[in-house]
Amino acid sequence: MAELLRTEHLVKVYDNMSMPALDDITLTIPTGRIVGLLGPNGSGKTTLIKLINGLLQPTSGSVLIEGNRPGPVSKAVVSYLPDRFCLPGDRTAEELMQFYADFYADFDRERAETMLGSLQIERTARIKGLSKGTKEKLQLIMAMSRRARLYVLDEPIAGVDPAARDYILKTIISNYQPDASILLSTHLISDVENILDDVIFIRNGRILLCSSVEKIREEQGKSLDAYFREVFAC
Amino acid sequence: MSWKLDSDRPIHTQLQEILQTQIASGALPPGSKMKSVRELATEAGVNPNTMQRAFAELERLNLIRTERTAGRFVTEDAARIAVAKDEIAMAQLELFRKKMKQLGFEKKEIVDFVRSKWEEEEDG
Numbered sequence: 001m002a003e004l005l006r007t008e009h010l011v012k013v014y015d016n017m018s019m020p021a022l023d024d025i026t027l028t029i030p031t032g033r034i035v036g037l038l039g040p041n042g043s044g045k046t047t048l049i050k051l052i053n054g055l056l057q058p059t060s061g062s063v064l065i066e067g068n069r070p071g072p073v074s075k076a077v078v079s080y081l082p083d084r085f086c087l088p089g090d091r092t093a094e095e096l097m098q099f100y101a102d103f104y105a106d107f108d109r110e111r112a113e114t115m116l117g118s119l120q121i122e123r124t125a126r127i128k129g130l131s132k133g134t135k136e137k138l139q140l141i142m143a144m145s146r147r148a149r150l151y152v153l154d155e156p157i158a159g160v161d162p163a164a165r166d167y168i169l170k171t172i173i174s175n176y177q178p179d180a181s182i183l184l185s186t187h188l189i190s191d192v193e194n195i196l197d198d199v200i201f202i203r204n205g206r207i208l209l210c211s212s213v214e215k216i217r218e219e220q221g222k223s224l225d226a227y228f229r230e231v232f233a234c
Numbered sequence: 235m236s237w238k239l240d241s242d243r244p245i246h247t248q249l250q251e252i253l254q255t256q257i258a259s260g261a262l263p264p265g266s267k268m269k270s271v272r273e274l275a276t277e278a279g280v281n282p283n284t285m286q287r288a289f290a291e292l293e294r295l296n297l298i299r300t301e302r303t304a305g306r307f308v309t310e311d312a313a314r315i316a317v318a319k320d321e322i323a324m325a326q327l328e329l330f331r332k333k334m335k336q337l338g339f340e341k342k343e344i345v346d347f348v349r350s351k352w353e354e355e356e357d358g
Contacts, residue, residue: 034281166279172274193241194280214244214284223241 003066004150004181005029005052010061012047012205020059021047023205029150032178034195036224037185037203044085045185047100047156048202052183053080065150076105079148083155083185085135089128091137093121104146112145115171119164133160137168144171153184157191159197169195201231221232235261237278245280249288257297257308258319268298268306 010025022044029035037045050056051063054070060223065074087096093116100107116123119137136159141155157165162207165188172182173195186192193213201208208231212222235256239248256262268274268289275285289306292298296314300306309315334344 032283169279170276173279173282174272176272176282190241194239194245194278194284197281197283214246217242217244221242225241 002031002179003028004031006064007048007051007147008062008064010048010051010063011059012044012051013059022188022206024050025061025202025205025207027200027207029037029181029183031149031181033197034172034176034182035184036189036192036196036199037183037202038098038187038189038228039185039208043202044205045202046154047205049080049083049152049183049185052152053078064168077149079104079106079146079151081140081143081151081153081156085109087127087135087139087142089126091127092125093123093127096127096138100142100145101222106147108145108147108233111175112141114204115141115145118167122184133164136160137164140168144168144175147177149180151180151182151184153182155186156184157188162191164192189228190223190225196224199224201228203232235276237280239278239280245284246287246291248282249278249285250291253288253292254295254297254318254324257292258322259316262308264308264312264315265310266308267304268308270305 006028007025010022011020011111013020025044025048036117037048041044047056051058051071052065054075063070064079068074091099095107097107097112100112101109116138119134121134121138121141124128127138130138140153140156140160143151143156157168160168169192176182184192196213198211199213199216200210216222216224216227222230235252236305237249239245243326253262262268269277271282271285271289275282289298293300294353295318297309297318298306300311301338331344334347339347
């Protein structure tokens with residue numbers, strides 16, 4: 001298994017904040033893994049994801065994607081789904097596909113069309129007219145339609161209905177390539193726990209635990225969801 | 235195929251049990267071709283690596299075999315399948331016996347109980 005992502009002693013301190021948002025995060029993600037990034041609100045999940053995608057600069061430490069710092073080279077192989085909606089409202093899904101095809105050499109139009117069809121998303125309507133859930137589905141479809149090496153998904157299924165959630169998870173499984181990996185953050189642990197290989201728990205900007213999910217079931221005799229509730233009990 | 239999985243037990247063991255039962259019962263007939271890891275993983279809604287692990291275990295148990303280019307097949311060894319069936323049945327019996335013991339049944343009472351209930355059923 002080749003190494004896809006490596007962070008070393010990664011620290012991020014926001015201006016005017018006394019506590020670091022991320023504190024000494026060292027982790028690696030090899031190819032062929034689906035990794036869950038779990039932690040309570042404000043634990044640093046989105047900060048870590050933004051650092052991986054070059055939207056924030058580390059205070060110290062480093063992020064490397066296949067040996068490259070976040071930048072044009074890494075962005076060509078990382079497909080990122082942000083935690084907020086950021087598609088152009090005046091465009092249509094059809095135009096969006098053209099846009100993605102122009103920007104990303106790894107965009108697979110056929111994959112996108114299949115998913116748009118299955119989830120019955122209007123291709124010629126302006127995006128801003130779509131419902132909130134449909135917008136989220138569209139954004140996720142675009143992220144999953146790239147043949148990327150690393151998918152970084154920030155809360156990918158939070159706003160969609162359970163049936164679409166199942167479809168999306170099945171899409172993730174069936175499109176999964178052994179040379180790619182997925183890092184996803186979510187609060188909906190029970191929905192995703194059967195598809196995860198590994199899990200990273202973070203709290204107050206620090207890694208609490210990195211483990212295989214099967215190992216947790218074996219050793220704790222409980223589901224990931226139950227274990228999370230126990231570890232992060234308030 | 236129904237994939238009812240509990241999240242509090244290792245998924246690969248459960249997948250293995252389900253596939254083993256399918257083979258033992260003949261739902262997956264001897265010599266038949268198995269679906270691919272990815273297809274079955276998608277059906278079951280599990281990680282392909284986990285399905286792969288269940289396959290590896292079945293292969294180690296000689297219940298399936300891999301042909302390098304053609305794919306994976308259920309064994310044609312009827313004796314091996316019979317053993318698998320026996321093991322699953324034994325495990326069920328053990329569960330039943332435990333439960334009955336909890337209720338206070340002795341060994342002979344269990345046998346008598348099962349026989350009388352089944353004869354009733356046949357008569358009825």
